[in-house]
Amino acid sequence: MTNILLHPALILIFGGLFQTILPTQLRRIFLLALPILAGISLLSISFGNHGQLQLFEYQLTLLRLDQLSFIFALIFLIALFIVALYAWQEKDKLQLSSMFIYAGAAIGAVLAGDLLTLFIFWEVTAVSSAILIWANKTKGAMRAGQRYFIIHVTSGLFLLAGSILHYHDTGSLAFNHIGIETLAGCLILIAFAIKCAFPLLHNWLQDSYPEASVVGTVALSVYTTKLAIYALARGYPGTEMLIWIGALMTAFPIFFAVIENDLRRVLSYSLNNQLGFMVVGIGIGTEMALNGTAAHAFAHILYKALLFMSMGAVLYRVGTTKASELGGLYKSMPWTAAFCIIGAMSISAFPLLSGFVSKAMILTAAAEEHLWFIWLVLLFASAGVLDHSGIKVPFFSFFAHDSGKRCEEAPLNMLLAMGIAAALCIVIGVYPSFLYSLLPNTVNFIPYTASHVITQLQLLLFSALAFAVLYRNNWYPAEIRATNLDFDWFYRKPGAYLLRSFGIFIAFGEKRILSALKKILFVTGTKLHRHHGPEGILSRTWPTGSMVMWVATLLGAYLIFYYIF
Amino acid sequence: MANNKKYWLNQSKNVNKIVYLLYAVCAALLIVELFYHKHGHFDFEQWFGFYAWFGFIAYIFIVMSAKFLRKFIKREEDYYD
Numbered sequence: 229m230t231n232i233l234l235h236p237a238l239i240l241i242f243g244g245l246f247q248t249i250l251p252t253q254l255r256r257i258f259l260l261a262l263p264i265l266a267g268i269s270l271l272s273i274s275f276g277n278h279g280q281l282q283l284f285e286y287q288l289t290l291l292r293l294d295q296l297s298f299i300f301a302l303i304f305l306i307a308l309f310i311v312a313l314y315a316w317q318e319k320d321k322l323q324l325s326s327m328f329i330y331a332g333a334a335i336g337a338v339l340a341g342d343l344l345t346l347f348i349f350w351e352v353t354a355v356s357s358a359i360l361i362w363a364n365k366t367k368g369a370m371r372a373g374q375r376y377f378i379i380h381v382t383s384g385l386f387l388l389a390g391s392i393l394h395y396h397d398t399g400s401l402a403f404n405h406i407g408i409e410t411l412a413g414c415l416i417l418i419a420f421a422i423k424c425a426f427p428l429l430h431n432w433l434q435d436s437y438p439e440a441s442v443v444g445t446v447a448l449s450v451y452t453t454k455l456a457i458y459a460l461a462r463g464y465p466g467t468e469m470l471i472w473i474g475a476l477m478t479a480f481p482i483f484f485a486v487i488e489n490d491l492r493r494v495l496s497y498s499l500n501n502q503l504g505f506m507v508v509g510i511g512i513g514t515e516m517a518l519n520g521t522a523a524h525a526f527a528h529i530l531y532k533a534l535l536f537m538s539m540g541a542v543l544y545r546v547g548t549t550k551a552s553e554l555g556g557l558y559k560s561m562p563w564t565a566a567f568c569i570i571g572a573m574s575i576s577a578f579p580l581l582s583g584f585v586s587k588a589m590i591l592t593a594a595a596e597e598h599l600w601f602i603w604l605v606l607l608f609a610s611a612g613v614l615d616h617s618g619i620k621v622p623f624f625s626f627f628a629h630d631s632g633k634r635c636e637e638a639p640l641n642m643l644l645a646m647g648i649a650a651a652l653c654i655v656i657g658v659y660p661s662f663l664y665s666l667l668p669n670t671v672n673f674i675p676y677t678a679s680h681v682i683t684q685l686q687l688l689l690f691s692a693l694a695f696a697v698l699y700r701n702n703w704y705p706a707e708i709r710a711t712n713l714d715f716d717w718f719y720r721k722p723g724a725y726l727l728r729s730f731g732i733f734i735a736f737g738e739k740r741i742l743s744a745l746k747k748i749l750f751v752t753g754t755k756l757h758r759h760h761g762p763e764g765i766l767s768r769t770w771p772t773g774s775m776v777m778w779v780a781t782l783l784g785a786y787l788i789f790y791y792i793f
Numbered sequence: 794m795a796n797n798k799k800y801w802l803n804q805s806k807n808v809n810k811i812v813y814l815l816y817a818v819c820a821a822l823l824i825v826e827l828f829y830h831k832h833g834h835f836d837f838e839q840w841f842g843f844y845a846w847f848g849f850i851a852y853i854f855i856v857m858s859a860k861f862l863r864k865f866i867k868r869e870e871d872y873y874d
Contacts (some may be wrong), residue, residue, distance in 0.1 A: 367874075482859075483855065483858060483859040483862055484859075484862075486855060486859035486860075487859045487860065487862065487863050487867070558802075559798075559800060592834075595833075595834035595835065596834065598834075600835055603834075603835070607844075607847060607851070608847075608851045608855075611847075611851035611852045611855065612851070612852075612855050614848075614852070615852060615855060615856060627802070630803075677832065679829070679830075679831050679832040679833070682822065682826075682829070682831075683831065683833075683838075683843075683844040684844070685822055686819075686822045686823075686842065686844040686845040686848065687845070687847065687848035688848065689815065689818055689819050689822060689848075690819055690822075690844075690845040690846070690848040690849040690852075691848040691849065691851070691852040692815060693815060693816070693819050693849060694848070694849045694850075694852035694853050694856075695856075696812050696815060697853075698853065698856055700812070703856075703857075704856060705856065705859065705860040705863065709870045710863075710867045710868065711867075711868045711869065711870055711871075711873060712863070712866045712867060712868070713865075713866040713867075713868060713872075714866070720873055
């Protein structure tokens with residue numbers, strides 16, 4: 229790449245800024261063209277390092293393209309095209325701008341070859357994505373956006389601190405394998421862990437995604453966490469700890485998802501659970517496992533965006549995504565319902581759909597390493613996915629008890645965006661070789677064996693059978709309006725209380741300090757007035773001669789200092 | 794928008810048809826086990842219908858324990874406001 233302005237990330241960022249001055253129709257077409265332009269730029273770049281420059285003593289690599297960064301950049305662009313189509317009617321230019329800057333920065337971070345470039349794009353994603361949450365303009369969105377913003381900027385600070393230490397340890401800023409042997413490695417891991425929503429660091433996700441705007445949530449579901457997955461796969465493959473963390477991540481969100489009423493929040497818990505599968509793959513770190521992680525990220529972005537788009541369409545038409553208020557919407561929104569079901573079956577990993585060909589690689593990789601316990605946890609979590617994303621989301625919104633709500637079908641542009649995502653889910657499921665050819669390592673895996681298809685169908689359909697039994701006997705937990713406590717309780721209740729008390733304490737101290745400061749200022753002010761005021765000795769006008777003398781004196785002093793030191 | 798259209802899914806006998814179909818497919822999936830060689834990495838995968846009963850039990854366990862969890866973590870909807 230000769231011209232760094234052709235960097236796909238910069239095309240999106242500057243394009244996102246430029247669109248604000250365009251008239252509506254032109255802007256819509258321009259925004260659809262941007263991901264395509266950036267895609268052409270991405271495909272025209274050869275594998276290797278580009279845009280290398282020297283900043284002070286640091287060697288930066290603005291763009292590093294290899295198999296791993298390519299597959300993430302590619303799916304980020306495909307998703308951006310779909311989201312741009314979904315946002316065709318969006319009038320809020322600030323939101324559109326921040327969406328493109330956010331996507332551009334995420335792609336820039338994925339393509340970054342050094343930690344400093346990564347840090348800069350990392351922080352840009354934090355700021356621009358927070359705007360997508362605030363764009364919903366509700367009180368809840370404002371607060372959740374603030375929490376989101378603070379947490380993600382903190383993640384950036386860990387990354388910066390770790391990078392500086394890493395530079396001191398190794399003398400290089402290059403972003404390759406880092407590992408957890410050094411303090412620097414641990415700090416950077418914490419940065420990634422926050423953005424990846426590791427257990428106990430996860431609540432920003434379920435807190436903020438359901439509060440964002442219709443379009444914003446779809447964009448958010450694509451980039452932030454998958455950027456973290458990429459960064460983990462780059463810096464920490466084969467870190468055993470990640471296997472256990474990932475397994476925990478697949479398992480615990482499903483319990484919360486079962487009893488959550490807001491279906492966009494259910495999908496957020498489900499997103500967290502899907503990330504767990506990818507983190508397990510990174511922790512195992514074999515070729516098969518890393519392939520599985522990359523493939524699963526690719527497939528996941530599509531079906532998760534599809535599910536969020538369908539719930540976004542429901543929110544757009546009905547005004548709520550609370551399961552307790554919905555039901556029977558298939559009568560009004562048959563197409564949205566159909567697309568939602570395709571997304572739900574993909575995430576549940578039904579044969580012929582995308583999740584089936586990607587998730588199985590991670591399970592097989594775990595089995596090949598004889599991790600029987602981890603394997604069982606992943607299988608257990610797969611049954612959980614079928615419940616909250618496979619059944620609960622489509623069932624309680626489009627079927628179940630008819631809420632009596634009637635509305636129009638989703639707008640055409642939303643249906644088209646969902647249609648493209650659904651089609652890609654099917655294409656990947658039916659022709660997995662397309663996805664496999666993009667993976668970082670050579671693929672030695674055949675998804676469609678009689679064993680795999682039958683065992684997977686057994687797992688899923690017997691889980692569905694369990695649902696039928698529970699639901700028909702009224703044992704299935706009813707959808708009720710409620711808030712379920714999660715780990716964020718600690719910082720939203722006692723944490724906030726402590727902070728408030730601390731604030732009162734500070735305010736008290738502030739008063740005393742301020743009055744002392746005022747006193748000092750008053751005294752200095754009077755003195756200054758005495759010397760510099762109209763009558764002051766230092767405000768008299770002096771002849772040029774005395775100035776020349778002072779300049780000569782200063783120069784002389786400078787010379788003496790120069791020779792002495 | 795008044796809509797008096799008749800929906801196939803509105804009739805409970807049709808919903809029953811779907812559920813019976815699910816029962817039938819599940820039964821078929823178990824019977825198939827007898828007629829093919831199952832590949833697996835672990836010995837326990839060879840147990841008869843391992844995936845079937847694992848899925849069924851896991852599902853019930855997840856849903857019922859989540860229902861139980863509600864006792865501890867459920868609060869009013871405006872709890873944080």
